[in-house]
Amino acid sequence: MERDWSLLEPDNIKDHSVLNLADLQEVTSAEGPGRRFAIWLQGCSIRCPGCWNPHMWSMKRRHLVDIGKLLNYVKVYENKIDGVTILGGEPLAQVRPLRAFVETLKKETDLSVLLYTGYEDKEIVQPDARWLVEYSDIVVFGPFIKELKKEGLKWIGSENQYIRFNNPAYEKCFLSSDEKDLIEIIIDTERMELTVVGYPDDSLLKELLV
Numbered sequence: 001m002e003r004d005w006s007l008l009e010p011d012n013i014k015d016h017s018v019l020n021l022a023d024l025q026e027v028t029s030a031e032g033p034g035r036r037f038a039i040w041l042q043g044c045s046i047r048c049p050g051c052w053n054p055h056m057w058s059m060k061r062r063h064l065v066d067i068g069k070l071l072n073y074v075k076v077y078e079n080k081i082d083g084v085t086i087l088g089g090e091p092l093a094q095v096r097p098l099r100a101f102v103e104t105l106k107k108e109t110d111l112s113v114l115l116y117t118g119y120e121d122k123e124i125v126q127p128d129a130r131w132l133v134e135y136s137d138i139v140v141f142g143p144f145i146k147e148l149k150k151e152g153l154k155w156i157g158s159e160n161q162y163i164r165f166n167n168p169a170y171e172k173c174f175l176s177s178d179e180k181d182l183i184e185i186i187i188d189t190e191r192m193e194l195t196v197v198g199y200p201d202d203s204l205l206k207e208l209l210v
């Protein structure tokens, strides 16, 4: 069923309560541990050659959402998911509303947060951004470097990227599972859209594009 983005639109556009999203997926098993609500933020100035999502680089308005409405929408799926994955785009480009969203999510639910950033840990100094990398349960750091791309990596696309577990339970789960990255292919017959979630290898992508 087509998602009605207007239900998430802000009533007033205020700096710290609005996020610009590229997309979202209510339930996926391809973006981190367990089943997760995935949120792709629009806008990235890092622009790694070979990035999977160049259509998410532009900082232009895509889907403006009110963080309170987004939180309520996540809660609709609370019993079906283990956590929320935030990726993009570059999530830390919208750091103040993102912190407000994650802070409230953590207060009001037991859902875990997996945060992706194209920055290295040492590059992140802005206080809200530091809060996000300290309080998210899992953080994946680093840009995608196509020369270091390796198929079969779990949760990352290139070997330079690294995962920090602020919540040790997820490190145990990561180390004890030998499953490789999952790929999900979602076919929306109404919108005639095919969405690939996860990190498909080149051969699969070519097959899909034929």
Ligand code: SF4
Pocket (backbone or CB within 6 Å): 044, 045, 046, 047, 048, 051, 052, 053, 054, 056, 088, 089, 090, 117, 118, 119, 142, 143, 144
């Ligand atoms: S940081 Fe992420 S979204 Fe930005 S260009 Fe690199 S891979 Fe793409």
